[in-house]
Every structure is written in structure tokens, then in C-alpha cells.
Amino acid sequence: MNLADEQLMAQVVAGDSTALETLYDRYAASLMGVVLRIVKERTVAEEIVQETFWRVWDKADGFDPNRGKFSTWMYSIGRRLAIDHTRRQKIRPQAARSEAEEEIMLRKPDGKTNVVETAALHIEQERVRSALTALSPEQYEVIELAYFKGLTRREIAEEIDTPLGTIHTRARLGLQKLRTALEAAGLSHE
């Protein structure tokens, strides 16, 4: 039986390391994908993934399921660590839908990952990517720079030399369009 993330987190809070292991198996690859997209270096990304799950364990009692999903909380920790790293390194990469970038290292099941969960996750990923194609390139660029590069709205305006008001509009309309596309794909919030 597959326990929900929040049930597993309750067990983690109680000190159950196997629950953390299950969460790791469930999310390590997708978190690694997000972090690697930000920091670009596999070794650094792996350190951040490890640190993220350590914080999930160490700060488990700081997770409040009433405020949001576990995955949102966990991804937020990983993203913050990755963005802090890139800011320390003063890396400011350009946003781009680079196929080469996305094909750096494809996921390879390690034999311990639940096959059903993997398949379901894969389907969700395909749907999210498909939904993102509903965005205009300009809207995608703003979302990419904000979410995957960690730039603030003013930094984005400066980065792509576009008025701040236009950046606001692209972000707002882009997210609205994305939400509509995700709902149409059956990926609304639980």
C-alpha cells in the first residue's frame, strides 16, 4: 500500500527513517532534475538533494500540511538551496528551452523505486510539459527565469531588457494559462 506523502511525513516526525527513505525514492529523481536545471553541475546537485532530504528529516516538524503539499515544501527547500548556490557562484544563466540541457542525464530506475509510482509520475511529467506548451515563449521565459533560475521580477526585467509591467503581465497570464491547461489535463490540485 502506498502511503500519502503527508502520512509518511507524520512518520518522519515520529522518527521513522524508513518513511524518509520512501519519500526519497519517490522524489529524489524529480528534485535532482529541478536542482540540476538550476545549478548545472551534477556533483553540486547531488549535494543539494542530500541536504534537502536531510532538512526534511531534521526540520520535519516545521512542515504544516494545512499550509500546502509536502512536495511543494520539499521542492521549495531544494530550489532555495540551489538558487543560493548559484547566487554565491554569481551564475546567471539564460533561460531557454534547451533540449540539450534537458537531456543531460535521463532518469534511470535504480531498482528500488516503485514501478507504479514511477509510471504515474512519468505520465504527470508528460502532462505538465504538454501544458507548458500552451504558454507563449515570452510567458514561458518569465516563468522559467523565476522558477528555475530564481530571479526576482526586477532581475528578470533587467535580464531580458523588458519593462517591469510587461513582466508582471506575462507572469500573471502565463500562470493563468498554465493552470487552465493543467486542469484540462486532469492535473488540478488534490
Place this chain on the structure above:
Amino acid sequence: MNKRIEEELFPFYALDALTDEEKAEVETYIAADPEARARLLALQEATDLLPLAAEPVMPSPTVKTNLMARVQADSRAQAHQAATQTRVGQRPSPPQLSWWDRLRRSFAMPVLAGTAALAAIILFIWALSLNQQVNQLQDQVADLTSDTALLTNELETLQTDNDQLRVRNESLQQQLETQNDILASYQAPGTNTIAIGDITGENPQARATLTIASDSSSATFVADNLRQLSADQVYQLWIIRGDQPLSAGIFEVDENGRAVLQVDGSLAATYDAVGVSIEPAGGSEQPTPDQIILLGAASS
């Protein structure tokens, strides 16, 4: 409804890309307006799924191994701490020890102290060993750095030698081309070769030739079987027109008594005789009397 916050900040709050001040402003706003909070959550529904847009990448197995080792160590530490706190909290009354327990305890502390001391000694030795290894590695690094510097110097020297050899090679190539041109000119019809022989009777094996190209562009003097001279003497070649000798150059012979001398073709173009004399080092303006040892005359 605060249009500025909702239109400008809500999307970036959902994208987790606001500054701390901006984030605090949004949170203060939604805390006072449940409907605004609901609108923000609706936007977050979309951003919650954005991580799935990244291509999943499996971390290497050591990431999980290290993580779980750290977690297990933390679990043990927490369990130990909890157990210690429990014991402290319970404050049990001192147990009634049997004579055997009292005897055993009297030995326990020295044994524990001894074990700790032994562990400290082992750690100290280990640290010394590590320090020694570090020093050895540092020495190796220093040696390698020194070797690298030496190799760099050698490489620079070889590059300099190579440059010099290339220049030398180019010079030899030019000389070879010149020689080939001269040889070609000597093979042309009309080339004039003058035989020059011993006139003193002291060195009958000595002989020489002066070959003049047909167009008088060049001339080459070749001598053989001449004796070695002392360091303060040289041979000097003369082109003699009437009774006027003109110096055509000085030369020395090798260990086989051979010598080759390039002569100005225009100088050699007109002559009545060609002679070789022995002169003081540096040569003379006029042949020293009685020192002409070889002579060849124009054929009439």
C-alpha cells in the same frame, strides 16, 4: 482588493521568486483577506506542478547511502539523548550493591580510564601517521612542481634549439641552392677550367683548378694535397693580369689538404695566370716574393 499586490506580486509569490519584504507584504495581505488567499492558492496550484517540467535525473546511489547513514546516526544520537534524559528524570535510588558488585565497580573505573587513555594514544599515533602522510604528500607535490619547472625549462631550451636549427637549416638550404646553381652553370657549354700546379718542386702532389662559369657569373677554386700551414700563415689566391696580381681571397686547407673557395666571377673573367702564395695571417696586398707555390696560366 489590492490590485497591485494581486497582479504584480501574487504570480511571483506563487513562483517563490519574491524578495523577503515582498513576501511579507503578500502574507500580511492574505492574512486579512481569505478571498485573496484563495485566489493566491489557485495560482499556486499551477506552480506546485512546475518541478515536474524538469527532466528527472537519478542521483548516484551514494547520495541515498550518505543521507541514510546521517539519518541513522542522528536517530541513534536522539535515542541516546532521550534515554539519558529519562534516566536523569527518574533519579533512581542508589542500588544496594552486593560485595561482588562493589568489588567489580572498584575495578571498573581504572579499566575505563585505561581504555580511554589507550584510545587517546591510538588516536594520537593515528594523527601523527596522518600528519606524516600529509607531509609526504606535500613533499611529493613540491617535487612534482619542481620537476614540472625543470621540464618547462628544458622544453623552452629545446624550443630555442629548434628555432636555431630551423634558421641553420634554412641557411644551409640557401647555400645548397646556390651550389646547385653554380654546378649547373659549370655544366653549361663554355665553362673554363684552369689547371694550377706546383712550381716549387717541393710538393708535386699539390694541384688545384679554377673553374669559371661561361657567363663569368661565378668561379670556384678547388685545391688538393696542399700542406697544412702554421697558425700565422694562410694561402692566398691571385688572379694575375699582365704583371698585376689581384687578390681573389685567402683560404685554409682541411686535414686532407683540401680547400674550396668561391671567387668573384667578374674578377676571374679576365686573367693571364692564376697563382697561390703563402702569406702571413690575414693575407697581403701583393704576393710575397718567392712565396708563389702554385701557378696556372691561360691557354694561348
